[in-house]
Amino acid sequence: MPVINVDDLTDKDKAVMEVEQLRKEVKLERALVSKCCEEIQEYILAGADDDTLVKGISEEKNPFKEKGGCVIS
Amino acid sequence: MCDQTFLAINFGPCEKCGKTKPLMNIYIKTDPINYCSLCVEMMANEGLRDNETLSSLKNESETLKSKLEEERAKLHDVELHQVADRVDALGQFVMKTRRTLKGHGNKVLCMDWCKDKRRLVSSSQDGKVIVWDAFTTNKEHAVTMPCTWVMACAYAPSGCAIACGGLDNKCSVYPLTFDKNENMAAKKKSVAMHTNYLSACSFTNSDMQILTASGDGTCALWDVESGQLLQSFHGHAADVLCLDLAPSETGNTFVSGGCDKKAMVWDLRSGQCIQSFETHDSDINSVRYYPSGDAFASASDDATVSTSICFPILTLLLFMCSPYTVGRLLFTGYNDYTINVWDVLKGTRVSILFGHENRVSTLRVSPDGTAFCSGSWDHTLRVRGFLMYVNIGLLRGIPVSYRGTKSDLIWALLVQFQMIVILVSGSILEVQSIYFL
Numbered sequence: 001m002p003v004i005n006v007d008d009l010t011d012k013d014k015a016v017m018e019v020e021q022l023r024k025e026v027k028l029e030r031a032l033v034s035k036c037c038e039e040i041q042e043y044i045l046a047g048a049d050d051d052t053l054v055k056g057i058s059e060e061k062n063p064f065k066e067k068g069g070c071v072i073s
Numbered sequence: 074m075c076d077q078t079f080l081a082i083n084f085g086p087c088e089k090c091g092k093t094k095p096l097m098n099i100y101i102k103t104d105p106i107n108y109c110s111l112c113v114e115m116m117a118n119e120g121l122r123d124n125e126t127l128s129s130l131k132n133e134s135e136t137l138k139s140k141l142e143e144e145r146a147k148l149h150d151v152e153l154h155q156v157a158d159r160v161d162a163l164g165q166f167v168m169k170t171r172r173t174l175k176g177h178g179n180k181v182l183c184m185d186w187c188k189d190k191r192r193l194v195s196s197s198q199d200g201k202v203i204v205w206d207a208f209t210t211n212k213e214h215a216v217t218m219p220c221t222w223v224m225a226c227a228y229a230p231s232g233c234a235i236a237c238g239g240l241d242n243k244c245s246v247y248p249l250t251f252d253k254n255e256n257m258a259a260k261k262k263s264v265a266m267h268t269n270y271l272s273a274c275s276f277t278n279s280d281m282q283i284l285t286a287s288g289d290g291t292c293a294l295w296d297v298e299s300g301q302l303l304q305s306f307h308g309h310a311a312d313v314l315c316l317d318l319a320p321s322e323t324g325n326t327f328v329s330g331g332c333d334k335k336a337m338v339w340d341l342r343s344g345q346c347i348q349s350f351e352t353h354d355s356d357i358n359s360v361r362y363y364p365s366g367d368a369f370a371s372a373s374d375d376a377t378v379s380t381s382i383c384f385p386i387l388t389l390l391l392f393m394c395s396p397y398t399v400g401r402l403l404f405t406g407y408n409d410y411t412i413n414v415w416d417v418l419k420g421t422r423v424s425i426l427f428g429h430e431n432r433v434s435t436l437r438v439s440p441d442g443t444a445f446c447s448g449s450w451d452h453t454l455r456v457r458g459f460l461m462y463v464n465i466g467l468l469r470g471i472p473v474s475y476r477g478t479k480s481d482l483i484w485a486l487l488v489q490f491q492m493i494v495i496l497v498s499g500s501i502l503e504v505q506s507i508y509f510l
Binding site for chain 2: 005007009011012014015016017018019021022023024025026028030032034036037038040041045063064
């Protein structure tokens with residue numbers, strides 16, 4: 001059973017939690033946005049060929065295509 | 074001397090210090106307490122000290138937050154769409170509803186795909202959890218939960234079990250069996266116990282562990298076999314509404330979003346919150362990791378989606394329910410019954426998908442990306458896949474935005490877009506409105 005229910009915590013406890021968390025975060029190392037954006041862009045473009053939702057898929061390979069009707073001969 | 078009035082005082086042992094002294098008649102929230110005047114003074118001072126601490130904590134929190142914002146702003150030197158300026162825009166995006174899964178008696182609240190890319194599990198307000206075969210639209214399994222509002226469901230990585238939960242405050246795992254004689258409900262295993270409703274659940278890399286998020290403000294990691302709590306994650310100040318695990322190759326973290334407007338990134342092993350983001354103005358309904366593992370998107374009731382790439386933030390506009398990202402594209406579902414498709418690099422909307430008759434509550438892309446499924450409060454699920462990747466170079470510039478009944482759509486298409494009709498050659502009845510940019 002998880003130890004706490006957030007409704008039971010007092011405002012003070014919640015504030016303590018928040019301040020502790022913020023103190024930890026201020027000390028973190030950060031990277032420039034431009035660098036991060038470059039990395040994301042490279043990642044997306046590299047995967048673009050495999051991305052079916054962007055590229056599309058031929059009807060033969062599409063597992064969700066409608067099945068043809070039956071032909072009785 | 075005879076008409077002097079005397080104050081009647083209780084004389085007895087003080088409840089706090091034990092000395093026999095005149096006691097003060099004081100009530101704390103209708104409970105009478107008998108303290109001597111010295112103890113009453115001390116108690117009043119203590120209360121003061123508590124209040125002081127609360128406001129000083131709040132002050133400290135504000136200064137830390139503004140410091141964090143400063144740090145973040147220093148690094149925020151460019152926007153993603155500026156960096157992606159030279160990337161070609163996506164061409165016309167055509168998606169068609171391939172399957173409509175009908176069978177739920179009430180709003181569909183959650184769904185998840187199986188790793189075999191074919192099956193999916195969905196849960197609804199009427200308490201039913203159904204496993205579908207998306208190719209054939211057959212219902213393979215159905216379970217009735219003892220509670221309504223089954224808000225969370227997940228497929229195990231092996232495909233052999235499902236987990237679900239909601240207002241019963243628990244997460245239960247049901248092994249899937251094809252034996253007709255066996256009652257699925259009989260084999261149910263209650264794994265997670267929370268003190269409030271279950272809002273989201275997800276298996277980790279194996280069938281053995283499950284991660285849950287709950288209205289009691291905590292997330293927790295459980296061992297399925299023994300039902301034991303392995304790790305709990307405290308940090309949200311209100312209900313946690315959603316969670317998403319990082320792609321397995323990139324590490325042991327997960328992100329959670331809650332009603333306290335925060336999105337928090339956690340370390341699975343230590344239970345520590347690594348980072349928290351407070352950029353929304355309202356409840357965060359859904360969070361999703363990027364496939365690359367170093368960014369995530371969060372969607373909120375305040376009508377925006379934020380993608381947090383390490384620290385900087387992109388905001389895309391409009392009201393939201395749940396996003397999903399597949400590299401370039403971001404799918405978002407809304408209260409106004411539509412699904413928007415966004416180009417992440419450019420920050421522009423690529424397409425709007427219609428079809429649902431009520432709010433879109435959940436969206437997932439299939440594991441291999443050939444389709445995606447959306448569940449809605451209109452009691453159905455729609456599986457959409459590619460019709461064809463149409464190059465509409467010839468047709469660019471013709472504005473179309475149509476949203477009508479099925480027969481109108483055909484008419485419009487046949488009359489105005491003969492080119493499209495020929496290329497498509499599929500069932501035109503199913504084609505959703507096409508947005509030309």
